[in-house]
Amino acid sequence: MKFTDRLWNSVEDIWNGYLRHPFVTGLGDGTLEVDKFKHWLKQDYVYLVEYSRLMAIGAEKAPDLQTMNMFSEMLHGTLFGEMELHRQYAASFDIEESELLKTEPSAVNTAYTSYMLNHAQRGDAAAVAACLLACAWSYNYIGRALADKNPDLESNPYKQWIETYSGKDFSELNGTAMTLLNELADGKPERELAQLEEIVVKTSLYEYMFWDMCETQEEWPVQLNL
Numbered sequence: 001m002k003f004t005d006r007l008w009n010s011v012e013d014i015w016n017g018y019l020r021h022p023f024v025t026g027l028g029d030g031t032l033e034v035d036k037f038k039h040w041l042k043q044d045y046v047y048l049v050e051y052s053r054l055m056a057i058g059a060e061k062a063p064d065l066q067t068m069n070m071f072s073e074m075l076h077g078t079l080f081g082e083m084e085l086h087r088q089y090a091a092s093f094d095i096e097e098s099e100l101l102k103t104e105p106s107a108v109n110t111a112y113t114s115y116m117l118n119h120a121q122r123g124d125a126a127a128v129a130a131c132l133l134a135c136a137w138s139y140n141y142i143g144r145a146l147a148d149k150n151p152d153l154e155s156n157p158y159k160q161w162i163e164t165y166s167g168k169d170f171s172e173l174n175g176t177a178m179t180l181l182n183e184l185a186d187g188k189p190e191r192e193l194a195q196l197e198e199i200v201v202k203t204s205l206y207e208y209m210f211w212d213m214c215e216t217q218e219e220w221p222v223q224l225n226l
Protein backbone atom coordinates (compact mmCIF):
# COMPACT_ATOMS: atom_id res chain seq x y z
CA MET A 1 0.00 0.00 0.00
CA LYS A 2 1.28 3.46 -0.89
CA PHE A 3 1.78 5.84 2.03
CA THR A 4 -0.70 8.26 0.41
CA ASP A 5 -3.38 5.49 0.49
CA ARG A 6 -2.89 5.22 4.24
CA LEU A 7 -3.06 9.02 4.52
CA TRP A 8 -6.29 9.12 2.54
CA ASN A 9 -7.97 7.00 5.23
CA SER A 10 -7.00 9.57 7.89
CA VAL A 11 -8.05 12.68 5.97
CA GLU A 12 -11.09 11.53 3.99
CA ASP A 13 -13.66 12.74 6.55
CA ILE A 14 -11.99 16.14 6.94
CA TRP A 15 -11.75 16.59 3.16
CA ASN A 16 -15.37 15.64 2.62
CA GLY A 17 -16.11 18.37 5.18
CA TYR A 18 -14.51 20.86 2.72
CA LEU A 19 -17.05 19.82 0.09
CA ARG A 20 -19.90 20.76 2.46
CA HIS A 21 -18.26 24.03 3.56
CA PRO A 22 -20.31 27.11 2.47
CA PHE A 23 -17.30 28.83 0.88
CA VAL A 24 -16.59 25.77 -1.25
CA THR A 25 -20.22 25.06 -2.18
CA GLY A 26 -20.52 28.76 -3.06
CA LEU A 27 -17.59 28.44 -5.48
CA GLY A 28 -19.21 25.37 -7.00
CA ASP A 29 -22.64 26.87 -7.66
CA GLY A 30 -21.34 30.39 -8.29
CA THR A 31 -23.22 32.00 -5.38
CA LEU A 32 -20.13 32.92 -3.30
CA GLU A 33 -20.11 36.65 -2.47
CA VAL A 34 -17.36 38.37 -4.39
CA ASP A 35 -15.99 40.09 -1.25
CA LYS A 36 -15.42 36.70 0.30
CA PHE A 37 -13.58 35.58 -2.83
CA LYS A 38 -11.41 38.74 -2.73
CA HIS A 39 -10.64 37.98 0.91
CA TRP A 40 -9.46 34.50 -0.12
CA LEU A 41 -7.40 35.97 -2.97
CA LYS A 42 -5.54 38.41 -0.71
CA GLN A 43 -5.00 36.02 2.18
CA ASP A 44 -3.99 33.26 -0.20
CA TYR A 45 -1.42 35.41 -2.00
CA VAL A 46 0.56 36.04 1.17
CA TYR A 47 -0.01 32.40 2.18
CA LEU A 48 1.59 31.27 -1.10
CA VAL A 49 4.66 33.45 -0.49
CA GLU A 50 5.30 31.53 2.75
CA TYR A 51 4.31 28.20 1.19
CA SER A 52 6.92 28.78 -1.53
CA ARG A 53 9.65 28.92 1.13
CA LEU A 54 8.77 25.33 2.03
CA MET A 55 9.77 24.04 -1.37
CA ALA A 56 13.06 25.95 -1.25
CA ILE A 57 13.72 24.27 2.12
CA GLY A 58 12.76 20.92 0.53
CA ALA A 59 15.24 21.43 -2.32
CA GLU A 60 17.97 22.20 0.21
CA LYS A 61 17.18 19.05 2.24
CA ALA A 62 16.65 16.80 -0.79
CA PRO A 63 18.76 13.61 -0.59
CA ASP A 64 19.41 13.51 -4.36
CA LEU A 65 19.13 15.52 -7.57
CA GLN A 66 15.87 13.91 -8.72
CA THR A 67 14.15 14.89 -5.45
CA MET A 68 15.64 18.38 -5.68
CA ASN A 69 14.09 18.68 -9.15
CA MET A 70 10.67 17.71 -7.85
CA PHE A 71 10.73 20.33 -5.08
CA SER A 72 11.95 22.86 -7.61
CA GLU A 73 9.20 21.92 -10.09
CA MET A 74 6.60 22.58 -7.38
CA LEU A 75 8.29 25.84 -6.40
CA HIS A 76 8.21 27.00 -10.03
CA GLY A 77 4.58 25.89 -10.41
CA THR A 78 3.59 27.93 -7.36
CA LEU A 79 5.57 31.12 -8.08
CA PHE A 80 4.87 31.27 -11.82
CA GLY A 81 1.71 29.17 -12.23
CA GLU A 82 -0.59 29.51 -9.26
CA MET A 83 0.57 32.97 -8.14
CA GLU A 84 0.32 34.28 -11.70
CA LEU A 85 -3.32 33.18 -11.74
CA HIS A 86 -3.86 35.08 -8.49
CA ARG A 87 -2.27 38.17 -10.09
CA GLN A 88 -4.63 37.82 -13.07
CA TYR A 89 -7.67 37.46 -10.81
CA ALA A 90 -6.54 40.51 -8.83
CA ALA A 91 -6.12 42.54 -12.04
CA SER A 92 -9.69 41.64 -13.01
CA PHE A 93 -10.81 43.28 -9.72
CA ASP A 94 -8.43 46.27 -10.22
CA ILE A 95 -6.28 45.08 -7.35
CA GLU A 96 -2.54 45.56 -7.93
CA GLU A 97 0.07 43.03 -6.84
CA SER A 98 1.50 45.59 -4.40
CA GLU A 99 -1.90 45.68 -2.67
CA LEU A 100 -2.06 41.89 -2.50
CA LEU A 101 1.37 41.87 -0.87
CA LYS A 102 0.28 44.40 1.76
CA THR A 103 -2.31 41.91 3.10
CA GLU A 104 -1.94 41.42 6.83
CA PRO A 105 -2.21 37.65 7.28
CA SER A 106 -5.05 36.58 9.57
CA ALA A 107 -4.23 34.65 12.74
CA VAL A 108 -5.23 31.35 11.07
CA ASN A 109 -3.09 32.14 8.05
CA THR A 110 -0.03 32.86 10.21
CA ALA A 111 -0.65 29.80 12.39
CA TYR A 112 -0.90 27.58 9.32
CA THR A 113 2.24 28.80 7.52
CA SER A 114 4.21 28.96 10.79
CA TYR A 115 3.22 25.37 11.61
CA MET A 116 4.46 24.17 8.22
CA LEU A 117 7.67 26.21 8.26
CA ASN A 118 8.48 25.02 11.78
CA HIS A 119 8.13 21.35 10.78
CA ALA A 120 9.96 21.91 7.50
CA GLN A 121 12.91 23.56 9.23
CA ARG A 122 13.16 20.99 12.03
CA GLY A 123 12.46 17.89 9.96
CA ASP A 124 13.97 16.10 6.97
CA ALA A 125 12.88 16.25 3.31
CA ALA A 126 10.00 13.82 4.03
CA ALA A 127 8.65 16.20 6.68
CA VAL A 128 8.77 19.02 4.11
CA ALA A 129 6.90 16.84 1.59
CA ALA A 130 4.30 16.01 4.28
CA CYS A 131 3.78 19.76 4.92
CA LEU A 132 3.19 20.40 1.20
CA LEU A 133 0.82 17.55 0.51
CA ALA A 134 -2.60 18.57 1.86
CA CYS A 135 -2.48 21.95 0.08
CA ALA A 136 -1.73 20.58 -3.36
CA TRP A 137 -3.85 17.44 -3.06
CA SER A 138 -6.93 18.91 -1.33
CA TYR A 139 -7.33 21.78 -3.84
CA ASN A 140 -7.13 19.29 -6.69
CA TYR A 141 -9.66 17.08 -4.85
CA ILE A 142 -12.03 20.03 -4.33
CA GLY A 143 -11.59 21.28 -7.91
CA ARG A 144 -12.39 17.86 -9.36
CA ALA A 145 -15.37 17.33 -7.05
CA LEU A 146 -16.80 20.76 -7.97
CA ALA A 147 -16.26 20.15 -11.70
CA ASP A 148 -18.04 16.76 -11.44
CA LYS A 149 -20.95 18.17 -9.45
CA ASN A 150 -21.39 21.28 -11.62
CA PRO A 151 -20.86 20.21 -15.24
CA ASP A 152 -22.24 23.45 -16.67
CA LEU A 153 -19.92 26.21 -15.52
CA GLU A 154 -20.66 28.76 -18.24
CA SER A 155 -22.58 31.15 -15.97
CA ASN A 156 -20.40 30.51 -12.90
CA PRO A 157 -18.10 33.48 -12.09
CA TYR A 158 -15.68 31.02 -10.47
CA LYS A 159 -15.41 28.83 -13.58
CA GLN A 160 -11.71 29.59 -13.99
CA TRP A 161 -11.00 28.70 -10.35
CA ILE A 162 -12.68 25.30 -10.73
CA GLU A 163 -11.06 24.61 -14.09
CA THR A 164 -7.64 25.62 -12.80
CA TYR A 165 -7.57 23.42 -9.73
CA SER A 166 -9.23 20.44 -11.45
CA GLY A 167 -7.14 20.80 -14.61
CA LYS A 168 -4.09 19.04 -16.01
CA ASP A 169 -1.32 21.31 -14.62
CA PHE A 170 -2.57 21.17 -11.04
CA SER A 171 -3.32 17.45 -11.26
CA GLU A 172 0.32 16.99 -12.33
CA LEU A 173 1.64 19.16 -9.49
CA ASN A 174 -0.47 17.12 -7.09
CA GLY A 175 0.98 13.94 -8.63
CA THR A 176 4.48 15.31 -7.96
CA ALA A 177 3.58 16.12 -4.34
CA MET A 178 2.23 12.58 -3.81
CA THR A 179 5.20 10.87 -5.48
CA LEU A 180 7.62 12.99 -3.45
CA LEU A 181 6.11 11.92 -0.14
CA ASN A 182 5.67 8.28 -1.17
CA GLU A 183 9.33 8.07 -2.20
CA LEU A 184 10.70 9.92 0.81
CA ALA A 185 8.56 7.93 3.29
CA ASP A 186 9.57 4.60 1.76
CA GLY A 187 11.34 2.36 4.28
CA LYS A 188 10.79 4.67 7.27
CA PRO A 189 9.89 3.09 10.63
CA GLU A 190 6.30 3.31 11.91
CA ARG A 191 7.19 5.97 14.51
CA GLU A 192 8.32 8.36 11.76
CA LEU A 193 5.41 7.49 9.45
CA ALA A 194 3.01 8.35 12.27
CA GLN A 195 4.72 11.76 12.66
CA LEU A 196 4.35 12.42 8.92
CA GLU A 197 0.71 11.38 9.11
CA GLU A 198 0.15 13.80 11.99
CA ILE A 199 1.50 16.65 9.82
CA VAL A 200 -0.87 15.75 6.98
CA VAL A 201 -3.88 15.55 9.33
CA LYS A 202 -2.99 18.87 11.05
CA THR A 203 -2.46 20.69 7.75
CA SER A 204 -5.80 19.26 6.54
CA LEU A 205 -7.47 20.77 9.62
CA TYR A 206 -5.70 24.08 8.96
CA GLU A 207 -7.09 23.96 5.41
CA TYR A 208 -10.59 23.72 6.92
CA MET A 209 -9.84 26.67 9.21
CA PHE A 210 -8.57 28.63 6.19
CA TRP A 211 -11.92 28.11 4.40
CA ASP A 212 -13.73 29.25 7.56
CA MET A 213 -11.48 32.31 7.81
CA CYS A 214 -12.40 33.28 4.22
CA GLU A 215 -16.11 32.61 4.79
CA THR A 216 -16.17 34.91 7.84
CA GLN A 217 -13.68 37.37 6.24
CA GLU A 218 -11.62 37.24 9.37
CA GLU A 219 -8.82 39.80 9.54
CA TRP A 220 -5.79 39.98 11.80
CA PRO A 221 -7.79 40.66 14.98
CA VAL A 222 -5.77 43.26 16.82
CA GLN A 223 -5.90 46.94 15.87
CA LEU A 224 -3.66 48.90 18.18
CA ASN A 225 -4.37 52.60 18.45
CA LEU A 226 -1.19 53.81 20.07
Ligand SMILES: Cc1ncc(C[n+]2csc(CCO)c2C)c(N)n1
Nearest residue numbers: 044047077078082135136139173210
Ligand atom coordinates in the same frame (compact mmCIF):
# COMPACT_ATOMS: atom_id res chain seq x y z
C1 LIG B 1 -4.63 27.75 1.73
C2 LIG B 1 -4.31 27.10 0.43
N1 LIG B 1 -4.15 25.78 0.39
C3 LIG B 1 -3.87 25.19 -0.78
C4 LIG B 1 -3.73 25.92 -1.94
C5 LIG B 1 -3.48 25.25 -3.24
N2 LIG B 1 -2.11 25.05 -3.56
C6 LIG B 1 -1.11 25.50 -2.81
S1 LIG B 1 0.37 25.04 -3.47
C7 LIG B 1 -0.33 24.18 -4.70
C8 LIG B 1 0.47 23.44 -5.69
C9 LIG B 1 1.24 24.26 -6.60
O1 LIG B 1 1.10 25.61 -6.61
C10 LIG B 1 -1.69 24.28 -4.63
C11 LIG B 1 -2.61 23.65 -5.58
C12 LIG B 1 -3.88 27.30 -1.85
N3 LIG B 1 -3.74 28.09 -2.93
N4 LIG B 1 -4.16 27.87 -0.67
